[in-house]
Every structure is written in C-alpha cells, then in structure tokens.
Amino acid sequence: MPAHLAAIIKTAPLRYKIFEIPKKAGGVREVAQPAREVKAIQRWLMQELVRWLPVHDGATAYRQGASIRKNAEAHRHSRYMLKLDFTSFFPSILADDIYAHLERHCSQHLDASARKLIAYVCCWARKRQPPLRLCIGAPSSPLLSNSIMFEFDTRVSSMANEDGIVYTRYADDITLSCRNRGRLDCYVDVVERLLSDIAYPRLTLNQAKTVRASRAGRRIVTGLILTPEGGVSIGRQRKRLIRAMYHRKVLGQLAPDDLLQLEGFLSFADSIEPGFSRRLGHLDDGETS
Secondary structure: OOHHHHHHHHHHHHHHEEEEEOOOOOOOOOOOEEEEEHHHHEEEEEEHHOOOOOOOOEOOOOOOOOOOHHHHHOOOOOOEEEEEEEEEHHHHHHHHHHHHHHHHHHHHOOOHHHHHHHHHHHHHHHHHOOOOOOOOOOHHHHHHHHOOHHHHHHHHHHHHHHOOOEEEEEEOEEEEOOOOOOOOOOOHHHHHHHHHHHOOOOOOOHHHHHHEEEEOOOOOOEEEEEOOOOOHHHHHHHHHHHHHHHHOOOOEEEOOHHHHHHHHHHHHHHHHHOOOHHHHHHOOOOOOO
C-alpha cells in the first residue's frame, strides 16, 4: 500500500468537518462530513460491498428508485398507523457493529483484517474519542446503516405480515400500518423487544416521537400526507406557500434567490404529485389534500 494512502486510512476517523443544521422541531443536528480523500475511499468500498451486503425490501431509503413518495404509498390504503423513531440512529451504529455485520455476510469475500479496516475507515471519531461510529454526512453511511438493520427489518416485517400489517423503515423512521383497529396496539413493545434481542446494533426508540394516527385525523408519512381517497399529497400548507410564491413571480415581485427556491419547490411537488406545476394556475385554496 502506498505510504500516502496508508496515512489517509490511519487517520480517516479524524478527517471530518463538523457543522450543524437546524431541526424542524427545534435544536440542531450535528453533521460530520469526511474529507474529500476519505470520501473517495468510502465510495470505492461501497461500490464493492453493495454486491454482498443484504438490504431488506422494507428499507425504503438510500437505494435506487427509493423515494419518500414510495415509502408513503406503501401505507396509503391503511386506516390505522403507528410511527416510531430511533434515538441518534447513525451515531448509535458503531465500528464493532459494522465488523460483526461484515463477518456475518462477507466472510467469504473479506478476511478479518479487511473487515476491520473497512469498519475503521468508514467511521468517525466524534470529538477525537472512541468509540468509532457512523455519521450522517459520510457516503458510506447509507448502505452500511441500511444493511446493518437487515436482521431487524426481516424480523419485524415477518411478524407484521402475519398480522396483516405493512412495515417500512426510511432511515430512522419506522411506519407500521393496517386496516383493522387494535392490530398495532402491541407493536411498540414488539419493536423494543426485537431491539434488545438482536446482536447489533444497540438502538433505542425515541418515545417522544411515537405517533399513532388514523383516518379520523391526519396521516403523515415521511413528511407527506395520506389523503382519505388513498393518494399521497405534499399537503395544503406547502401548496399555499408555492401558490403565493408563484403569484409573486407572475407579478415580478420574487427575488432571484426566491425564484431558485420556487423552482426547487415545484420540482419536489411534481415528484410527489405529477403535473402539479402544470395545474398551478388552476388550483385554489379550497383543496383539501
């Protein structure tokens, strides 16, 4: 191995830039982004590992063809819903967990030293201290986090299928839904029990984010609204904002930065509700979705 590459790998967990982004619910989220040379190594590793690491069908984020719309559509015919959220999902996944997962699924392709090296180079030393862990901003985190949840996804999905329940997980957001009242009552306990039973990773639920919903109220999945008619919508509030910005654009009152923001909003709206931008001039504030 060239000396400069060995030096990068040796110090990889320290080569991160830290910044904060605001959370919708208040506070900030810490994001660690690896240096360019570490990103390059991680991307190359993921191109190799994607052939061997399993990802459950119920994991709907970070994969080709995945979207928040498809995640929401899986639940559009439900009547009752339970939403769960993990506490500190990415930072709770440790280098030891990644090594154990690679040992379980890649031992035919990678020896122990290679597995240890991969776990090391894909993790971050927060505050330059152990334990090494995944972070939100690394290109290796999506695949590794998705795959490391394979056993959990498999077991929850299997139990849910037997009970007539639809299960999806979008990163740290779990959604369970069904058509029959009472089926979901025990599933907080079910999920907590499975989290304690699996060998890795050691995760806990954020109880403050547990949500139960039904068609009697609003059903929101990964930020999208499930309509009573079985559709998926960006929601009335977003539509009003877009219409207001569009009206200001027509009047020539929208600043250049706001024009770019409007383009982004319209692209997002069309990805969720195809044809939205085309119909924009005909929509009115009386829409219910």
